[in-house]
Amino acid sequence: MITGRSLCSQRLLLAFVGLFGGVMLESNRAFLSVAIVCMVNNTDLNTINTTKTTSPVSEHAEFFWSKSEQAGILSAYFYGYMVTQIPAGILASKYGGKHVVFIGMLIGSITTLLLPIGARTSIYLVYVLRVILGASQGVYFPSVHGMWGQWAPPLERTKLLAICYSGTKIGTIAAFAFSGFLCEYGFDNGWGSMFYLSGGLCVLWCGVWYITVSSTPSKHPRISREERTYILDSIGGSHKVSPTPWLLMMTSAATWACLIGHVCSEWVTQTLRTHAPTFMNEVFNFNITENGLLSSIPYMSQAVSSLIAGQLADYLRSRKYLSTTATRRIFQSVGFIGTGASLVCTGYVDVDNRYVAVFLLACAMWFVGLGAAGFMVNFVDFAPRHGGVLFGVANSIMALVAGVGGPTVAGALTPNKSQEEWRNVFYVCGGFCILGTVVFGTQARGELQPWAVDKVEVVVRESKDVLTVSSSALQLNSGRLEEKTTRISTHL
Template structure:
């Protein structure tokens, strides 16, 4: 058995009031708004577009009896018609609008990570959030002119949003000590889940009761909030511990010594090694498969709730948010549990593989089950969807933080590479879901869930068998003080004698349990 991880002396270093956690507190709100601006249209479009009739001409595989079952098999919740619905957009236009965000989202993933490495994540994220705010505020005006202007705004929103995850990964590569990575990352990224919750539930209510025909208020409120957050971000955070004006000397030393790297040197980028890294290809596979499920549900769940489960818009919005509440809880709790297990019992590699496999395999089983639930048992479907999406929260302790394990200096760039390729599901998933469900029948939606379940099962197999966490040689800084202890079980470290490491033990001594 290998040695336990030893970190530098953290005596006198604050935790919940520390600058690294203040960064996490501000960042979680940022990711809240990041997902509000990208998912608000998924609910808004339900009350923007006039209800359309089933496409009987394309229902060649449905008998008259089956059509009757589709329309009369269960009690449909009463819902007032949307007199405020203004647009006659057909299914293809709606799918195009929902997927257009991801065309822009492809463009700045890798440049965003590179810019954060070179110039710091603070300005990269802050300036782009101003663009996020403006593109959101303009949606109601442009929608009333031409739907293609909405698509253009969504593409621009995708471009400005694409830098956020790579830049944040780059910042955590400089701010997150090894034994706090799961906690800090999962806490920060759970903001995106809270954003989903708000976008789904609040948007449904605003459709009914908001100003500017209801749906318009969704974009105005979220756009203003996004702009105000960008101002807060620029005032509060710093690119790295060494650049923070008010951080304590103890915390600065603790973070830098834990990571074993200096952030103020100009570095060349080992592009070839980044693209050929096998550990990163494993992360990429998991990332791609997870995004297919994530984006399918994020863009199509309100439509499924309305068309198959027959929920009215208010109930639809609230129940579409419920799965993401479970995801927030499991994301934050999973991060705490993962770091505790790594510190006390298991290797980082075992924990990463286990969390990811449990997340994927259990979610796949739930999605298959959803496809067989009828609208008479609609709340069973909600429970299964809640479990499937909730378990997705464990990925923040799996592939999401894995790049920081094996290449913390280049975590932003690696995430940018992965997220660029993994944005393809964002473009394709809404189109595939729309193509598979021309009549929105339960049988058609079953195929959508089969595709998601199959892909995440593949991701579980690949990541569960091949994920790595050892620091890559090319990712180690020339001045790094990180050392690896020889695997001698008889050796006793200071903490095993009940003595805290001294400040002279400033290097991180970590080796995997076999």
């Protein structure tokens, strides 16, 4: 639970401002997933389908984009996204995550505002704008993750990050829930209003972010002395930029376990975020308004489960019922198993029971939400000072494998838009869930790794009578980093 010490604190404010940042980020990205259903004439001229009739063409359809072109547009975001991950982590640790996030999100909001103009000009301009959007928004998670490495006390870490990162789920909910309504009743032929609305709100959020947050507690102008001391004592007082131990970091089992867990979970998430509305339309024939609302339900489920998981995980750790390692492994493994089983079952639901499919997708995303107490926070567990860089590395690989691969594979496996083809998409998702369970469930680490500890600095001062040795040694004690100072006096 949020204690009196953390209620109304600047770290809790950072979590809520970050939550709304996630809403802006995800709505800017996800609106196109539903908008494309009403933007595009659903008759694919490149596909001869003799087994099923095509869905009715939306009256708002302006474009004749093929199935492969639509998949390419949806995945183009991740080509840009993966490029800025590692640089963002490095820049955030050097110049502060606040400034990196502000610049990136401002560029992303402008790109979103330009998308309707680009779409009516050329499909190639849509590709370019989506790549720029991905590159600009790609700075968000590595930068914010690096900030949490310096803001989140260890035993509040899961719940604070769960609150902050629940914004992406809420953004998906908002995008799916309102996009169908906006497509039907909005201005600029309906779908155009989605991008003007999300882009404009994101500009406003950028101003709020810049005014209210700071990169570190020590730089915040409005933080209380009590809160600053509490955070610094909990995490460790030194916030100097530490050199990144690249070789040790990239050969660590903890790094690779978290990275693989991240990729496996995001394969499912990105596949559903980009293709769930298309699946609902092609297999179950939901109209655009129903489609948007029903596609948002799984993400409501995920948002709730991630918040519950964050609170429960920190409760179990604070009461010492489970170690951090056991907590991360159990929550993430249960999440993977439940997600895979729910998705495979979804593939066997027929059109007469289409609301059962919605329920199963909600179950799948509920289990995905348990990752808030699993891989999502794990980098900050075992390497808090390098969390931004690590998250950048993981997100770069995720963007290539899951962000580009997930939508592309789903598009390639469903050329005829049949239920049997979509069943194969869910089998692939289930396979990634099995891989994640095996690797993360056996190899994840929750404790600070030796290569992530700051080097000990020893200062020797010699006087006439006394030789004094001062050392700043970081020790791990009950899941908390504490700064110890040892003084040894020896008479000469």
